[in-house]
Amino acid sequence: MNDTSHPARFRLRLVFGPEDWMGPGKAELLEHIAATGSISAAGRAMGMSYKRAWQLVETMNGMFRDPLVQSSRGGARGGGAVVTETGQAVLAEFRALEEKARSAGAEHIEKLQQMLIDIPDGK
Amino acid sequence: MNDTSHPARFRLRLVFGPEDWMGPGKAELLEHIAATGSISAAGRAMGMSYKRAWQLVETMNGMFRDPLVQSSRGGARGGGAVVTETGQAVLAEFRALEEKARSAGAEHIEKLQQMLIDIPDGK
DNA sequence: CAGCGTTATATCCGTTGGGATATTTCGCTT
DNA sequence: AAGCGAAATATCCCAACGGATATAACGCTG
Numbered sequence: 001m002n003d004t005s006h007p008a009r010f011r012l013r014l015v016f017g018p019e020d021w022m023g024p025g026k027a028e029l030l031e032h033i034a035a036t037g038s039i040s041a042a043g044r045a046m047g048m049s050y051k052r053a054w055q056l057v058e059t060m061n062g063m064f065r066d067p068l069v070q071s072s073r074g075g076a077r078g079g080g081a082v083v084t085e086t087g088q089a090v091l092a093e094f095r096a097l098e099e100k101a102r103s104a105g106a107e108h109i110e111k112l113q114q115m116l117i118d119i120p121d122g123k
Numbered sequence: 124m125n126d127t128s129h130p131a132r133f134r135l136r137l138v139f140g141p142e143d144w145m146g147p148g149k150a151e152l153l154e155h156i157a158a159t160g161s162i163s164a165a166g167r168a169m170g171m172s173y174k175r176a177w178q179l180v181e182t183m184n185g186m187f188r189d190p191l192v193q194s195s196r197g198g199a200r201g202g203g204a205v206v207t208e209t210g211q212a213v214l215a216e217f218r219a220l221e222e223k224a225r226s227a228g229a230e231h232i233e234k235l236q237q238m239l240i241d242i243p244d245g246k
Numbered sequence: 247c248a249g250c251g252t253t254a255t256a257t258c259c260g261t262t263g264g265g266a267t268a269t270t271t272c273g274c275t276t
Numbered sequence: 277a278a279g280c281g282a283a284a285t286a287t288c289c290c291a292a293c294g295g296a297t298a299t300a301a302c303g304c305t306g
Contacts, residue, residue, distance in 0.1 A: 009138040016131050049295055064238050074303025078251025097231035104227030108220035115187050116139060172265055197273025201281025
């Protein structure tokens with residue numbers, strides 16, 4: 001059957017407007033912010049500059065009715081960021097969307113993959 | 124219900140390798156090549172430079188076992204391009220994948236959309 | 247009240263993706 | 277054999293994206 005020579009990543013983006021969209025990058029960023037409690041730490045974990053991480057948070061907060069991330073300056077640890085209820089909801093919906101979409105199209109993905117060039121070394 | 128304030132485009136990309144992927148752009152290009160019989164005309168129809176259109180065709184032809192587009196130089200009309208059987212198959216599979224994926228995730232898309240900022244003028 | 251760590255913000259700058267352009271190649275047509 | 281129209285290929289160039297860097301703002305802690 002030779003089904004999984006290469007996993008073939010499945011990337012999905014919802015485009016709401018010219019500047020507003022939700023995709024795998026923002027989703028992963030939310031997860032790292034939730035895990036670390038910090039925008040900069042989340043960016044670092046993803047090999048992403050703070051500037052970029054902060055910009056993504058900005059646009060996310062700007063496109064939804066309620067902010068997905070609440071950040072604070074100063075304080076005991078200098079500040080931090082938390083993923084709000086809305087943020088967790090958005091993340092959950094997006095992840096669920098990805099999973100549903102991927103599994104629904106699994107057979108098409110396989111067929112496409114079968115038409116691919118054989119990779120000489122799958123290493 | 125207020126379902127469709129903004130259609131919210133659904134973009135899906137299959138990433139097979141660092142340089143190899145299939146997405147909406149290549150799919151649309153294939154359709155335009157099939158319709159016009161020319162890479163340059165297809166590019167023009169999409170507001171895309173010939174260079175870019177040709178590059179996309181190159182990578183597509185290079186990643187699948189058989190070429191998706193066959194091009195010819197010279198001849199009665201100076202040349203042209205046709206979408207091969209494999210090309211049509213790839214296109215059909217990709218479009219089917221998109222449709223299955225989108226409809227499977229429809230409810231999640233709606234929920235995400237409901238969390239969005241109200242657009243002042245949907246015009 | 248000085249220090250710390252993080253957010254917030256601005257400025258600079260290197261890379262690069264892709265458009266514009268030009269030229270060559272090709273095969274039919276006349 | 278010359279002409280045509282599109283593919284193929286190379287070169288130039290610019291704008292824009294994003295990284296790197298610097299600095300300020302902030303609020304708890306000791």
